[in-house]
Amino acid sequence: MACARLARKASAAKGAINVIRAAGAFALLVMGMLAPLGRTQQITLILDDLTGAAFSAQSIKLAFVGGGAAAIDIGALTVGAQSWKHIHLECKQLALERARIACDEGVLPAGEKIPLSFSYATDQRVLSVALKPAPDETWQMQLRPGRQGNDLTIRMDGGRLQRVAAWWPPDLPKINAGVVDGVIEYEGDGRIAAKLSLSNAGFADAVGLHAGEKLGISMALQAEPDAQALRWRAQLAWSAGEVFWQPLYLKSANQQLSMEGRLDAAHLRVARGSLRYPGIGDVTFSGDYDLGAKKVTGAQASAQAIPVAALYESVLKPFLDGSTLSDLRTDGRVSAEVHLGVDGLQRVDVQLDNVSLEDKTQHRFALFNVNGLVPWRAREATQAAVTVKGGELLKMPVGAFAVPLGMNGMRFDLKQLRVPLLDGYFEIRDFAARAGTANWNWQFTGDVGGISMDKITAALGLPVMQGTLAATLPMVRHIRSTFRVDGALFLKVFNGSIEVKNLVLLDLFSKAPRVQADVAMRNLDLGLVTSAFSFGNMTGRVDARIAGLELVNWQPVKFDVRVASSAGDYPRKISQAAVQNISALGGAGAAAAIQRSFLRFFEQFGYDRLGWSCKLQNGLCEMGGVEGMEAAQGYVIVKGGGIPAITVMGYNRQVSWQELLDRLKRVTQGNVKPIVE
Amino acid sequence: MKNWIMKTLWLIAALFAAGQAFAQANLEINTPGVAAIQGSMQKRHGELAPLYASGAVGLTRDGNVALRDPAAVPLAQRAAVNGLIAAENQDRAALYREIARANSHPEWEGDIRNTFGQRWIDRAQAGWYYQNAAGAWTRK
Numbered sequence: 001m002a003c004a005r006l007a008r009k010a011s012a013a014k015g016a017i018n019v020i021r022a023a024g025a026f027a028l029l030v031m032g033m034l035a036p037l038g039r040t041q042q043i044t045l046i047l048d049d050l051t052g053a054a055f056s057a058q059s060i061k062l063a064f065v066g067g068g069a070a071a072i073d074i075g076a077l078t079v080g081a082q083s084w085k086h087i088h089l090e091c092k093q094l095a096l097e098r099a100r101i102a103c104d105e106g107v108l109p110a111g112e113k114i115p116l117s118f119s120y121a122t123d124q125r126v127l128s129v130a131l132k133p134a135p136d137e138t139w140q141m142q143l144r145p146g147r148q149g150n151d152l153t154i155r156m157d158g159g160r161l162q163r164v165a166a167w168w169p170p171d172l173p174k175i176n177a178g179v180v181d182g183v184i185e186y187e188g189d190g191r192i193a194a195k196l197s198l199s200n201a202g203f204a205d206a207v208g209l210h211a212g213e214k215l216g217i218s219m220a221l222q223a224e225p226d227a228q229a230l231r232w233r234a235q236l237a238w239s240a241g242e243v244f245w246q247p248l249y250l251k252s253a254n255q256q257l258s259m260e261g262r263l264d265a266a267h268l269r270v271a272r273g274s275l276r277y278p279g280i281g282d283v284t285f286s287g288d289y290d291l292g293a294k295k296v297t298g299a300q301a302s303a304q305a306i307p308v309a310a311l312y313e314s315v316l317k318p319f320l321d322g323s324t325l326s327d328l329r330t331d332g333r334v335s336a337e338v339h340l341g342v343d344g345l346q347r348v349d350v351q352l353d354n355v356s357l358e359d360k361t362q363h364r365f366a367l368f369n370v371n372g373l374v375p376w377r378a379r380e381a382t383q384a385a386v387t388v389k390g391g392e393l394l395k396m397p398v399g400a401f402a403v404p405l406g407m408n409g410m411r412f413d414l415k416q417l418r419v420p421l422l423d424g425y426f427e428i429r430d431f432a433a434r435a436g437t438a439n440w441n442w443q444f445t446g447d448v449g450g451i452s453m454d455k456i457t458a459a460l461g462l463p464v465m466q467g468t469l470a471a472t473l474p475m476v477r478h479i480r481s482t483f484r485v486d487g488a489l490f491l492k493v494f495n496g497s498i499e500v501k502n503l504v505l506l507d508l509f510s511k512a513p514r515v516q517a518d519v520a521m522r523n524l525d526l527g528l529v530t531s532a533f534s535f536g537n538m539t540g541r542v543d544a545r546i547a548g549l550e551l552v553n554w555q556p557v558k559f560d561v562r563v564a565s566s567a568g569d570y571p572r573k574i575s576q577a578a579v580q581n582i583s584a585l586g587g588a589g590a591a592a593a594i595q596r597s598f599l600r601f602f603e604q605f606g607y608d609r610l611g612w613s614c615k616l617q618n619g620l621c622e623m624g625g626v627e628g629m630e631a632a633q634g635y636v637i638v639k640g641g642g643i644p645a646i647t648v649m650g651y652n653r654q655v656s657w658q659e660l661l662d663r664l665k666r667v668t669q670g671n672v673k674p675i676v677e
Numbered sequence: 678m679k680n681w682i683m684k685t686l687w688l689i690a691a692l693f694a695a696g697q698a699f700a701q702a703n704l705e706i707n708t709p710g711v712a713a714i715q716g717s718m719q720k721r722h723g724e725l726a727p728l729y730a731s732g733a734v735g736l737t738r739d740g741n742v743a744l745r746d747p748a749a750v751p752l753a754q755r756a757a758v759n760g761l762i763a764a765e766n767q768d769r770a771a772l773y774r775e776i777a778r779a780n781s782h783p784e785w786e787g788d789i790r791n792t793f794g795q796r797w798i799d800r801a802q803a804g805w806y807y808q809n810a811a812g813a814w815t816r817k
Contacts, residue, residue: 204747209759249755321756
C-alpha cells in the first residue's frame with residue numbers, strides 16, 4: 001500500500017517537472033534520486049535556475065519526506081536588487097497535481113518560523129508565494145508570463161519595515177519601526193511601477209544625530225527602459241511624523257518631492273525635480289550623480305520669492321545656533337539660484353527683496369529693507385549691488401547706505417562703506433576678507449566722524465558727554481579669534497585726544513573676551529569730563545597714561561594708570577563736591593573735614609597740580625599721588641595753589657579695586673584730609 | 678654612561694618639578710573671566726540637571742559632557758539639547774583656559790581639564806552617569 005502511494009507521488013512529481021520544462025522559462029535538471037524504498041522513504045529532486053523579470057531562484061532542491069511533507073532548499077534567490085542565499089522551506093503538505101503544485105501550510109524558518117504558502121499553476125505558468133509573518137502582515141509575490149518575458153508583482157500588506165532593515169546600507173541610520181503597504185510591479189520588458197505607503201516609520205543612528213519618528217510617507221515610482229538606461233519618475237509626499245537631522249528638526253507639512261530622470265550603469269540623473277514645502281515655497285532642481293565616484297558631478301537649484309521669516313525659522317536658525325544671528329526677527333523675500341560643478345559650488349545668485357533682520361531680544365543690531373543682487377562666482381570677479389534703507393546699531397539709528405561688495409571666489413573686498421550713524425558716520429575702507437583653513441581672516445581701516453558725544457553717550461546709556469566724536473581706525477586685522485589693531489587708534493574727545501596703542505582683542509565672541517592695550521590721553525578738558533561723570537566740577541586739563549591695560553569680560557584686571565595735570569597755562573579750579581569725591585579715592589575722612597571747617601563757605605578752590613596713580617594687579621590697587629611729591633605718611637592728590645587753595649592727601653597705599661569702585665559710587669568718609677594753606 | 682644616568686635623573690627631576698608646579702595651581706582663582714564663565718555655566722545648569730538625572734547626558738572623563746542616551750530626548754528637543762551640550766563644553770574649555778591663564782601658566786590647561794574632569798564626577802549626584810577610566814558609562 002505504501003509502495004503504491006509513493007509511486008503515485010513520484011509520477012505526479014515527474015508530471016510537474018515536465019510541465020516546468022515545457023514552460024521553457026526554467027532550466028531543469030532532474031537527478032531524481034529515488035531513495036531505497038525502506039522505512040525512510042524519500043525522494044530528492046534537484047532543479048536549477050528558475051528565472052523571470054527581476055526574479056531568479058537557483059539550485060532548488062525538493063526533498064519529499066513521509067506523509068506528503070516536503071523540504072525545499074533554494075541555493076540563491078534574487079528578487080529585485082536583493083539576494084538571499086541558502087533558503088530552506090518546510091511544507092507540511094505539498095500538493096503535486098497535474099495543473100498545480102501547491103503548498104498551503106509551509107514554514108520559512110528564518111530566525112522565527114514564518115508561515116508561507118505557494119502555488120504554481122502549471123498551465124498558466126503562474127507562481128504565487130505568500131508569506132504571513134504576523135496575522136496583520138502579508139508579503140505576496142506573483143511571477144507570471146508577460147508580454148515580454150515574465151512579470152513579477154510584489155504586494156505588501158502591513159509589511160514590517162524592520163524585515164528589510166538588514167539590507168539597508170550600513171552607513172545610513174537604522175530603520176527601527178514602520179509598516180509598508182503597496183505594490184511593486186516589474187515587467188519582463190524592464191518596466192517598473194511601484195506605489196508604496198509607509199506609516200509609523202522610524203529610523204535612528206547610534207549617536208542620536210539623525211532620527212525620524214512616526215513617519216508617514218507615500219511614494220510612487222515609474223521606470224521604463226530607454227536605450228541602455230532607465231527613464232524614471234518618482235513622487236514622494238511626507239504626511240506625518242518628524243525628523244531630526246542635526247541640526248535640523250523638520251515636521252511633516254505635506255512636503256512633496258517629485259523628480260524625473262535617467263539611470264544608467266554610471267550615472268543617476270535628475271533632469272527635473274521640484275520640492276514643494278508648504279509655508280516656505282517651491283524649489284526646482286536638477287543634478288547628476290556619478291555612481292562610481294559616489295559624488296555629485298553637477299547640480300542646480302533655484303527658488304523664487306521665498307519668505308525669509310519661514311526660511312529662517314524652519315531651516316536657517318538651527319545652523320546659526322550660538323552665533324550673533326541665532327535669535328532674529330526676519331522679514332522680506334529672497335530668491336536664489338545655485339549651481340554646483342565637479343569642483344563644488346560654481347555660482348550663487350541671491351536676490352534680496354525688502355529683507356529685514358533684527359536682533360530680537362538683545363537689540364544689538366538691525367538692518368531694514370535690504371534690497372539688491374549678490375551674484376557670486378567661484379572663478380570670476382563680480383560685484384554685489386546691495387542697498388540698505390536703514391538700521392540700528394546698539395540701539396543707535398543707522399541711515400541708508402549701499403554695500404558695493406566685490407567678490408572673487410572666497411575673497412571679498414569693500415573699497416569704501418560709509419554708514420550714517422546718529423548725526424555722523426562711520427566709514428570702513430579697504431576691507432578684505434579671505435577664507436582661511438579653519439575660519440575667516442579679514443582686515444580694514446576706517447574712521448568715525450561727526451558724531452555728537454551727547455547723542456552717542458545718551459544712546460549707549462553712558463554719562464552724557466559734550467563734544468564731537470572723531471576717531472581714526474588704523475589697520476584692524478582679525479586672524480583666528482584675535483583682533484589686532486596695527487598702529488594707533490586715535491579718538492578726539494573732551495577737547496583732547498585719546499590714543500590707543502597695541503590694542504588686541506582675544507576671544508571677542510566668547511564668555512570671557514580679553515582686551516589688551518596701552519592708552520594715552522592728552523589734554524582732556526576736566527570741565528567736560530567732570531560734568532559728564534557728575535564728579536563735581538573741576539576746571540583744568542589732565543593727561544592720563546594707562547600702560548599694560550588688560551580687561552577680561554570688559555573689567556580691568558591689570559593696568560598701571562597715571563593721571564596728572566597737563567603742562568601749560570590754564571585756569572585750575574576745583575569745587576567742594578569734587579574735593580569730596582577725589583577724597584573718596586584715598587579713603588574716608590576728607591568730606592567730613594571740609595564740612596566741619598569754614599571752608600564749607602567756599603564753593604571753589606584753586607590748585608596747582610593734581611596727580612593720582614594706581615597699579616592694579618590681583619584685584620589690588622597700589623595708589624600714589626602727584627609724581628615727585630611723595631610724603632612719608634601719604635601722597636598728594638591735589639597740590640593746592642592760589643586763593644583759597646586746597647591740598648588733598650591720600651594715606652591708603654593699597655585698596656581693593658572693587659572697594660575703590662564702591663567708594664567712587666558711595667563717596668563716603670575717608671582718611672583724606674584737606675590742608676588749608 | 679654616567680652622563681646618560683645624570684640626564685635621566687635630571688629628566689625625572691624635571692618631570693617631578695613640573696608635577697609639583699601644577700600641584701601649586703590655584704584652581705579656585707577668581708578673575709572676571711572665571712566669574713563670567715561660571716555665571717554662564719550656573720545659568721545653564723538648571724537646564725542640564727534634569728538631563729543628567731534622566732541619563733540623557735553624562736559626564737565624560739575629559740571634563741566635558743556628552744549625549745549618552747539620545748532616545749531619552751524627544752526629537753523636537755534634540756537640537757536644543759545638542760546646543761546646550763556644545764555651549765557647556767565651550768564654557769568648560771574656556772574655564773580651563775582661563776584658570777590656566779590666571780595662574781600665569783597657559784600650558785597647565787590640559788592638567789586643569791583632567792583635574793576638573795575628576796572633580797565634576799566626584800561632585801555628581803547619585804543616579805547621574807559618568808565615563809569610568811575605561812570610557813564606559815557608569816551610573817553613580
